[in-house]
Amino acid sequence: VKVLASYSIKGGVGKTTAATNLAFLGAAEGRRVLLWDLDPQGGATFLFRVAARIKGGGEALVAGKRDLLDVIKASDFDNLDILPADVSYRHLDLWLDSQRRPTKRLGLLLETLADSYDLVVMDCAPSISLISENIVRAADLLLAPVQPSPLAMRTLDQLASFAADTKGRTPPILAFLSMVDMRRKLHRDLIDAAPTGRIELARTVIPAAAAVEQMGLRRAPVVQWAPRSTPGRAYASLWREVTDRIK
Amino acid sequence: VAGEFAVDDGPGAAALQRVTELLPAGPARVETERRTWLDTFDWTLFRAGLLLEQRAGTEHRLILSSTDGTVLCQAPAPRRTLTDATLPGGPIRDKVFPLLGLRALMPRLTAEGTTALLPVLDDVEKTVARVAVDGPFTAAGATVPVTRLRVESLRGYDREAKHVIGELAGLAGLHAAEGSVFAALAATAGLRPGVFRSKPEPTFTATTPALTAFAETLGQLAEITRDNVDGTIAEIDTEFLHDLRVAVRRARSVLKMAGGVYDEAVFVKYGAELKWIGDATSLSRDLDVNLLEFGSGLAPSSVSERGLLSATDTASVQPFRALLERKHRRAHHALNRVLRSDRFATLLTGWQTDLAHPSSGGELATGPIGKVARDLLDRAWKRVAKRGSAITSASPADDLHDLRKRCKELRYLLEFFGGLYDRATYKAFVDELKRLQENLGAFQDAEAQWFLVRDSAEELRATAPIETLLVMGRMAHELRLRQEHEHAVFAQTWARFYAKENRARFAAMVAGR
Numbered sequence: 001v002k003v004l005a006s007y008s009i010k011g012g013v014g015k016t017t018a019a020t021n022l023a024f025l026g027a028a029e030g031r032r033v034l035l036w037d038l039d040p041q042g043g044a045t046f047l048f049r050v051a052a053r054i055k056g057g058g059e060a061l062v063a064g065k066r067d068l069l070d071v072i073k074a075s076d077f078d079n080l081d082i083l084p085a086d087v088s089y090r091h092l093d094l095w096l097d098s099q100r101r102p103t104k105r106l107g108l109l110l111e112t113l114a115d116s117y118d119l120v121v122m123d124c125a126p127s128i129s130l131i132s133e134n135i136v137r138a139a140d141l142l143l144a145p146v147q148p149s150p151l152a153m154r155t156l157d158q159l160a161s162f163a164a165d166t167k168g169r170t171p172p173i174l175a176f177l178s179m180v181d182m183r184r185k186l187h188r189d190l191i192d193a194a195p196t197g198r199i200e201l202a203r204t205v206i207p208a209a210a211a212v213e214q215m216g217l218r219r220a221p222v223v224q225w226a227p228r229s230t231p232g233r234a235y236a237s238l239w240r241e242v243t244d245r246i247k
Numbered sequence: 248v249a250g251e252f253a254v255d256d257g258p259g260a261a262a263l264q265r266v267t268e269l270l271p272a273g274p275a276r277v278e279t280e281r282r283t284w285l286d287t288f289d290w291t292l293f294r295a296g297l298l299l300e301q302r303a304g305t306e307h308r309l310i311l312s313s314t315d316g317t318v319l320c321q322a323p324a325p326r327r328t329l330t331d332a333t334l335p336g337g338p339i340r341d342k343v344f345p346l347l348g349l350r351a352l353m354p355r356l357t358a359e360g361t362t363a364l365l366p367v368l369d370d371v372e373k374t375v376a377r378v379a380v381d382g383p384f385t386a387a388g389a390t391v392p393v394t395r396l397r398v399e400s401l402r403g404y405d406r407e408a409k410h411v412i413g414e415l416a417g418l419a420g421l422h423a424a425e426g427s428v429f430a431a432l433a434a435t436a437g438l439r440p441g442v443f444r445s446k447p448e449p450t451f452t453a454t455t456p457a458l459t460a461f462a463e464t465l466g467q468l469a470e471i472t473r474d475n476v477d478g479t480i481a482e483i484d485t486e487f488l489h490d491l492r493v494a495v496r497r498a499r500s501v502l503k504m505a506g507g508v509y510d511e512a513v514f515v516k517y518g519a520e521l522k523w524i525g526d527a528t529s530l531s532r533d534l535d536v537n538l539l540e541f542g543s544g545l546a547p548s549s550v551s552e553r554g555l556l557s558a559t560d561t562a563s564v565q566p567f568r569a570l571l572e573r574k575h576r577r578a579h580h581a582l583n584r585v586l587r588s589d590r591f592a593t594l595l596t597g598w599q600t601d602l603a604h605p606s607s608g609g610e611l612a613t614g615p616i617g618k619v620a621r622d623l624l625d626r627a628w629k630r631v632a633k634r635g636s637a638i639t640s641a642s643p644a645d646d647l648h649d650l651r652k653r654c655k656e657l658r659y660l661l662e663f664f665g666g667l668y669d670r671a672t673y674k675a676f677v678d679e680l681k682r683l684q685e686n687l688g689a690f691q692d693a694e695a696q697w698f699l700v701r702d703s704a705e706e707l708r709a710t711a712p713i714e715t716l717l718v719m720g721r722m723a724h725e726l727r728l729r730q731e732h733e734h735a736v737f738a739q740t741w742a743r744f745y746a747k748e749n750r751a752r753f754a755a756m757v758a759g760r
Contacts, residue, residue, distance in 0.1 A: 049373035073403030076366070076374040081402055219372075 005139040011126035014178035016043040019123035021235040027080035042085030054086040107138035145178035148190040176202035250412035252421040254394035280304035287350035351484035360384030375407035389435035453617025458608040460616035466603030500659040507611035534575040563714040651687035690733035
């Protein structure tokens with residue numbers, strides 16, 4: 001099972017949108033995909049119309065007292081399942097800390113899914129924490145959305161340092177520009193010369209588009225209901241870049 | 248959670264309508280579909296608990312499931328009907344291919360109809376279960392349609408699926424389905440999956456009148472022959488001709504023993520006709536075997552690690568292979584003309600009437616078959632014993648060939664009368680006979696192939712490159728060595744077969760001890 005983590009230190013940068021669209025595209029190709037919504041806000045869970053609640057709470061899950069497969073929900077789409085968010089995830093750091101080998105806990109849990117899924121996409125809450133360390137250690141690829149602003153670009157450097165400092169192997173990081181408004185000169189300039197430091201920047205640029213905002217109303221990924229729209233094509237292109245790295 | 252219902256009345260659309268009235272559901276995805284179930288003629292996959300289905304609708308899919316309907320794997324499929332030669336690579340091929348052996352995949356059942364997939368929704372319009380309406384589907388050759396309604400549960404929503412099943416169970420016109428859609432469609436088409444017979448299964452007892460017993464067996468052999476005609480003509484796989492030929496040979500052997508049981512005229516006429524059709528199949532079958540041997544020519548043999556051909560020989564030997572393929576095509580054309588001839592059609596009809604349902608018989612017709620069996624087996628046994636005991640290391644090939652034919656007669660008689668004797672003794676004796684037959688068969692195959700290589704070399708002498716002739720020379724040498732090896736081990740094989748213990752076993756079996 002390959003693990004793709006959509007992760008950002010900063011919030012509101014298109015992390016959940018990327019996770020949901022890429023998970024859908026993976027499933028549409030015939031891969032068995034699990035989307036794990038680790039964000040207590042439960043955006044991805046809401047988008048797929050699944051109730052943001054884990055029976056028995058998240059703690060039992062993290063402690064390994066409850067089988068992951070027992071709480072997974074099918075989405076409306078073939079090959080795509082959801083491990084829903086739970087409001088109790090806000091205590092995730094505390095629970096992880098109380099476990100043995102706390103930075104490897106999520107990775108160990110994911111190993112139990114190896115027979116059931118080909119790809120796990122994790123939608124992570126924005127932070128630098130014990131959860132982040134778990135994600136870095138479990139992921140085969142860290143996908144980092146970044147808004148085209150000098151300040152946001154700085155967080156990529158922080159992410160690179162954080163990943164390098166984490167115990168174990170460092171997964172490759174693929175950053176991509178998200179919520180780009182081509183009418184704005186600053187955005188255009190940054191696309192031409194984005195200072196990404198040590199991190200690889202995807203060729204694909206995800207535009208700021210009304211269609212992306214409508215996902216919340218339609219409650220389905222834009223690649224499902226508007227695959228030929230500009231953002232639909234952009235996510236398909238990003239997916240190709242991702243699959244090149246996690247074959 | 249799974250629930251499947253048979254819809255007894257009305258078309259699928261009406262069932263769908265009733266479901267949508269009953270449950271909160273989204274728009275149904277409706278499509279027309281053709282479903283083809285592939286298997287070998289002898290139901291290899293079905294007997295292994297598998298169903299291989301090709302679906303052609305909006306999407307073309309290949310589905311491998313267990314016979315109870317559980318889907319094991321799915322893959323996209325091309326539009327045209329698949330065979331084992333065109334089965335796409337992947338997990339399905341990996342699972343199916345090793346089971347096939349010499350048999351080919353062929354369409355065993357085709358059905359056309361409509362399918363509808365209806366999402367059952369909760370209050371936020373999330374799909375919590377799916378109701379699939381399969382049908383109405385009508386199998387090719389059938390008139391009665393089959394409609395099934397299936398509840399598909401989704402992970403994490405078992406409770407909702409159970410609720411849907413409960414609701415549907417209350418609908419009039421639905422009842423819990425028994426068996427798969429495939430089983431239901433096969434039944435409407437008169438097809439009996441898994442039922443395959445390559446040898447007769449007689450039911451007579453020792454007191455059955457002889458004519459009745461012979462007629463039953465010859466009737467079954469007529470059916471087996473008839474079943475294999477189309478597949479032989481179409482050359483679906485080499486086993487059709489093999490089974491047809493063996494059925495004819497069995498019939499010949501059985502009939503040969505029926506002097507005095509049938510009317511003399513019938514006995515003589517069908518003896519000649521069965522010989523005619525048997526002879527007509529010989530060349531095609533030999534060439535089938537030769538070409539199969541080419542396929543396995545690289546495998547080590549009893550006398551060499553290298554086998555009949557080394558990897559480097561395959562290019563050089565190509566003109567020989569091409570010659571065999573030409574001969575093979577010609578032989579099959581000739582055989583097909585025979586199988587499509589009026590004479591063969593007359594033989595099949597006559598076989599069914601005169602041999603399987605005779606109106607009168609000879610002087611032994613009414614005697615009990617048990618007595619006839621004892622006499623015939625005694626005679627066949629004596630013939631084998633006499634010839635086998637006379638063979639020495641200096642005996643010519645013809646002597647071994649003759650013994651091989653006598654052993655075959657004894658074997659067919661044993662199969663014919665097997666039901667009359669103690670199972671364990673019978674099996675132990677037949678196992679010994681098989682061992683002897685394998686030795687004689689390998690000897691004969693090497694001999695026949697040697698002649699084939701020799702005669703082909705003669706034909707190719709003027710046109711083929713010298714490398715081809717040299718490789719054929721090596722093949723001939725290997726075949727001679729094999730033949731000598733089989734001749735050398737014969738003494739040992741015979742000694743084992745003709746040992747006191749095995750002779751006593753035969754005597755006890757026939758005497759009914």
